[in-house]
Amino acid sequence: MLTAAASAAAQPADSMLGLIIGEQWSELDMIANERLAADPLDGIGLHALARKSVDGDVGSAEQRAALLPRIEACLAARPTDTLCKLAYGQVLGAQLKSLSMFDALGSVAKVPESFEAAVAADPADFDARESTVTFYIRAPSIVGGSMRRAYRHVDQYAKIAPDYAGLLYVLIAIEEKDLPKAKALLAKLPESSSDRVLSQMIAKRWLALGLAYLDAGDYDSAHAAFVHGIAHGAPSIAGQSHWGLGRIAQSQGRPEEAIDEYRAFLAFDPNASGKPAEEARASLRQLGTN
Numbered sequence: 001m002l003t004a005a006a007s008a009a010a011q012p013a014d015s016m017l018g019l020i021i022g023e024q025w026s027e028l029d030m031i032a033n034e035r036l037a038a039d040p041l042d043g044i045g046l047h048a049l050a051r052k053s054v055d056g057d058v059g060s061a062e063q064r065a066a067l068l069p070r071i072e073a074c075l076a077a078r079p080t081d082t083l084c085k086l087a088y089g090q091v092l093g094a095q096l097k098s099l100s101m102f103d104a105l106g107s108v109a110k111v112p113e114s115f116e117a118a119v120a121a122d123p124a125d126f127d128a129r130e131s132t133v134t135f136y137i138r139a140p141s142i143v144g145g146s147m148r149r150a151y152r153h154v155d156q157y158a159k160i161a162p163d164y165a166g167l168l169y170v171l172i173a174i175e176e177k178d179l180p181k182a183k184a185l186l187a188k189l190p191e192s193s194s195d196r197v198l199s200q201m202i203a204k205r206w207l208a209l210g211l212a213y214l215d216a217g218d219y220d221s222a223h224a225a226f227v228h229g230i231a232h233g234a235p236s237i238a239g240q241s242h243w244g245l246g247r248i249a250q251s252q253g254r255p256e257e258a259i260d261e262y263r264a265f266l267a268f269d270p271n272a273s274g275k276p277a278e279e280a281r282a283s284l285r286q287l288g289t290n
Helices: 004-009 017-021 025-038 043-053 061-077 082-096 101-108 110-121 126-138 147-158 162-175 179-187 196-216 219-232 235-251 255-268 275-286
Strands: none
Touching: 017 025, 017 043, 017 126, 017 196, 025 043, 043 061, 043 082, 061 082, 082 101, 082 110, 082 126, 101 110, 110 126, 126 147, 126 162, 147 162, 162 179, 162 196, 179 196, 179 219, 196 219, 196 235, 219 235, 235 255, 235 275, 255 275
């Protein structure tokens, strides 16, 4: 568990990370735009909008396209701004995912360069570390992906913020499909914490582990992981955990339980779209509900 000193060291440079992880998008929008109205090059405001733009539920290619020139203007005027560097890597990386590998090759090196610069400027910042590690474990080796570099970053971070580093070790274990290792690592992290960001990030990892176990057909392990995801997760994390429990109940022939879980999932966002929401509504119809 984090000591008081380690916890303080691990606090992110971006004071709005709590709103990002907590998915408090309306408040984030208001504060970010107020900051940018006062200073169009404000790194905190730009990074907050960048994180929103790459979120799978509320982000969009249109948001990223509009935001990238503003981030580039920040970097041109303030080349040492850590959060603008981080925002640039996050937005550019998301944009490059829609391109072919050939088309992306000319720009992809800028993504890890931005992340590494953000880490060098603030080694304690969790968002910068997570972005860097995520790039290295998911990018093909031809464009810079490297498990060795990912582990090096986490090993360094473990000396600064052990619990937050634990989240990154879990991320790598899930990517390597070593689910028992990921589960054992998560079990070492605190059940709850006075650090709300840490608690919500732990719930996010439990959800990711539950989805991996669900794909593997290990329903018992998936069920246990989803229950953890509900306890402290932000709205989308808790909601998707209910969706996972609904899938398990339906597969195991417990229709009433499945209905309750799907309804709980949709209650978080009645207008939700995307594959999980479509599957939940289809399952409810199949199970004889409206």
